[in-house]
Amino acid sequence: xxxxxxxxxxxxxxxxxxxxxxxxxxxxxxxxxxxxxxxxxxxxxxxxxxxxxxxxxxxxxxxxxxxxxxxxxxxxxxxxxxxxxxxxxxxxxxxxxxxxxxxxxxxxxxxxxxxxxxxxxxxxxxxxxxxxxxxxxxxxxxxxxxxxxxxxxxxxxxxxxxxxxxxxxxxxxxxxxxxxxxxxxxxxxxxxx
Amino acid sequence: xxxxxxxxxxxxxxxxxxxxxxxxxxxxxxxxxxxxxxxxxxxxxxxxxxxxxxxxxxxxxxxxxxxxxxxxxxxxxxxxxxxxxxxxxxxxxxxxxxxxxxxxxxxxxxxxxxxxxxxxxxxxxxx
Numbered sequence: 001x002x003x004x005x006x007x008x009x010x011x012x013x014x015x016x017x018x019x020x021x022x023x024x025x026x027x028x029x030x031x032x033x034x035x036x037x038x039x040x041x042x043x044x045x046x047x048x049x050x051x052x053x054x055x056x057x058x059x060x061x062x063x064x065x066x067x068x069x070x071x072x073x074x075x076x077x078x079x080x081x082x083x084x085x086x087x088x089x090x091x092x093x094x095x096x097x098x099x100x101x102x103x104x105x106x107x108x109x110x111x112x113x114x115x116x117x118x119x120x121x122x123x124x125x126x127x128x129x130x131x132x133x134x135x136x137x138x139x140x141x142x143x144x145x146x147x148x149x150x151x152x153x154x155x156x157x158x159x160x161x162x163x164x165x166x167x168x169x170x171x172x173x174x175x176x177x178x179x180x181x182x183x184x185x186x187x188x189x190x191x192x193x
Numbered sequence: 194x195x196x197x198x199x200x201x202x203x204x205x206x207x208x209x210x211x212x213x214x215x216x217x218x219x220x221x222x223x224x225x226x227x228x229x230x231x232x233x234x235x236x237x238x239x240x241x242x243x244x245x246x247x248x249x250x251x252x253x254x255x256x257x258x259x260x261x262x263x264x265x266x267x268x269x270x271x272x273x274x275x276x277x278x279x280x281x282x283x284x285x286x287x288x289x290x291x292x293x294x295x296x297x298x299x300x301x302x303x304x305x306x307x308x309x310x311x312x313x314x315x316x317x318x319x320x
Contacts, residue, residue, distance in 0.1 A: 012237050012265075012300045013313065034320070038271025043278055067277065069267045074316030079301075081313065082237060082265065098236065102302040131304050178317045181310050188305040 010080045014102055015177065017068070017085035018124070019109035020117025024137040024167035025085035026068045028109060032083060032173040033070025040067050042086070042095050065092050072177075081177075088121025096124055105180050106132035109167065112145045115153050122154060133161040133183055135176045159187065223252045223275065224282040232285035232295065236277060239263040239296040240284050246292045256283060256293070263296045 017025050030037035042065045068085035084099050086092060088108065100106075106125050110118045118134065125132040136150055145153075147162035156162065163179045166172040221228055234240075241263040247254065252273060259272050270280035287293035301309050 009297060009299050011309070012298050013309070014237060014300065014302070035268075038268060040267075040270040040274065040280075041276050043276045067267075067270075069271050071265075071268070072317070072320060074313065074320075076319075077312035077316050079309075079312060079316060081316075082267070084236070084267070101235070102237070102300045104302055104304055174317055174320055178314060181314045181317065184304045185307065185310045185314070188307050188310065191307060 010078050013079055013081045013104050014099075015081060015083055015180065016096075016099055016103050016106040016130075017083055017109065018088035018096075018106055018118070018121035018132075019137075020089070020111065020114060020121075021087055023109045023111045023114075023117060024139075025087075025109055026066070028107070028135075028137070028165075028167035028173050028176075029068040029070040029083045029085045031168055031170045032072060032177060034073060035071050038069045040069065041065065042067050042092075065095065067095070088118065088124060090120045090124075093124060100124075100128060100130055103130060105184055106130055107176055107180055108132055108134045109165075110134050110136050110150065110154070111139060112136060112142050112150065113139065115150065118154070122156070131180075131184055131187065133163060133176075133180050135163050135165045135179075137167045138164055221279055221282070223250065224279055224286070227282055228278065230281040230285035232288045234266050234281045234284060234295070236265065236267040237298065237300055238266050239298045240266065240269065240288070240293050241296050243292050243294050246290070252283060253287060256280075256287060260293060263298075 017028055019025055026037065026039065065087060070083040072081040074081060086095060086099065108118050108121045108125065134150065134154065134156060136145070136147065138144070147164065151162045161179060161183050163176055165176045240260050242257045242260045245257050252275065255273060256269055259269055266280060266284060267277060269284065270277040273280060284293060288295060303309070
């Protein structure tokens with residue numbers, strides 16, 4: 001290498017926040033992020049056909065899908081954690097393909113009033129072997145379900161954690177990210193094994 | 194017949210679009226209709242301004258302002274309020290002009306890397 005900078009380079013880590021529309025992805029990213037959450041739009045065009053399944057987006061149409069972006073810098077370890085949030089529906093999977101490349105893991109946000117909205121995100125991560133957990137965003141007017149009830153409704157395998165969170169609350173959002181890391185640690189082969 | 198104004202001919206519009214652009218005239222006008230970046234960039238690629246260049250279109254000038262310190266492509270897109278696909282074309286133009294550079298970065302994506310996970314856990318405990 002011409003530049004021998006690798007010692008000082010920050011390590012980038014990517015975690016994805018998925019779920020249905022209105023489930024609180026933007027709120028979650030905003031609560032956890034140290035910067036003002038940024039939101040941009042991804043273009044969905046017929047040019048994407050052939051890259052991945054765009055069922056439901058027909059013809060020469062142009063639609064956009066929100067992409068939320070946040071960042072947490074962990075200075076003492078030289079790590080920058082990036083959060084990306086976008087809807088998990090199948091018709092956006094072409095976008096998820098880029099997002100999930102190099103992702104450490106994912107949080108699937110669920111709303112108990114519309115649990116089925118997170119099915120496709122769960123499928124996406126399961127099919128690609130990306131570790132994830134399900135975080136139930138507790139809306140004030142939603143009936144309270146126990147995590148095990150949510151697990152059984154979503155037919156989640158027993159190794160996928162289900163946690164409760166309040167996406168508006170920074171410490172709750174951070175706890176959810178910690179739960180994901182703990183899940184990864186629990187499933188990673190132990191050094192003595 | 195209409196006037197003899199042949200300064201703007203219908204076929205001039207054609208050069209604004211490449212074959213994949215479809216109906217995307219508006220989002221890609223900042224990149225003159227080009228939809229493919231010439232430099233390989235992903236959302237976490239860090240770009241940094243080499244020198245400010247005043248004689249550029251506003252979006253290009255803003256990108257240079259934003260990237261005085263190394264900044265990810267995703268963050269530039271968010272700040273410019275442009276789709277990331279458009280942002281990539283814009284940034285790759287700047288790299289080609291030599292006024293912006295791609296900075297190497299490491300992406301850690303191994304979910305079984307215990308040392309990394311321990312650091313993340315420790316870091317998230319302190320934020």
